[in-house]
Amino acid sequence: MLAVAQQESLNIVDIKRESHYSKEVGQRELFNQMITEIREEKYNAILTWAPDRLSRNVWDLGSIVDLMDQKLLIEIRTHGQRFTNNPNEKFLLMILGSQAKLENDNKAVNVKR
Structure with missing residues (x-):
């Protein structure tokens, strides 16, 4: 992704890399930090x-x-994709996010079998 940023002259302000998995709400420290920093512009x-x-x-x-x-x-x-504040793009983002949630939930069920 850094190559894409360089190729398209994007200004990288910060890089965040999560090294652990958490599906629980509020438990992703770097995600929460990113949301706060976007709110702070x-x-x-x-x-x-x-x-x-x-x-x-x-x-x-x-x-x-x-x-x-x-x-x-x-x-x-x-x-390969861009999502902006366009109703169709946000809808697709929601579908892809929901699909990821479904896959995670299915993994949890399958592991318990």
């Missing part, structure tokens, strides 16, 4: 490999879309 876009790297639960996804609705988050760019 330290940056207005997110560059990530895929939408499922951002959203682990509906609360996270709702926080992201809420920032878009408030015009604090202008764009999410992934490998």
Whole structure:
């Protein structure tokens, strides 16, 4: 993704890399920090490999879309996709985030078998 940023002359303000998994609401320290920094207008876009790297639960996804609705988050760019404050793009983002949630829930069920 850094190559994409360089190729498209994107200004990288900060890099956050989560090293652990948490699907619980409020337990992702770096995610929470990122949301706070967007609210504080330290940056207005997110560059990530895929939408499922951002959203682990509906609360996270709702926080992201809420920032878009408030015009604090202008764009999410992934490998091959862009999401802006456009109804269709936000809808697709919500579908992809919900799909990631479904996959996580199914894994939990399958592991217990």
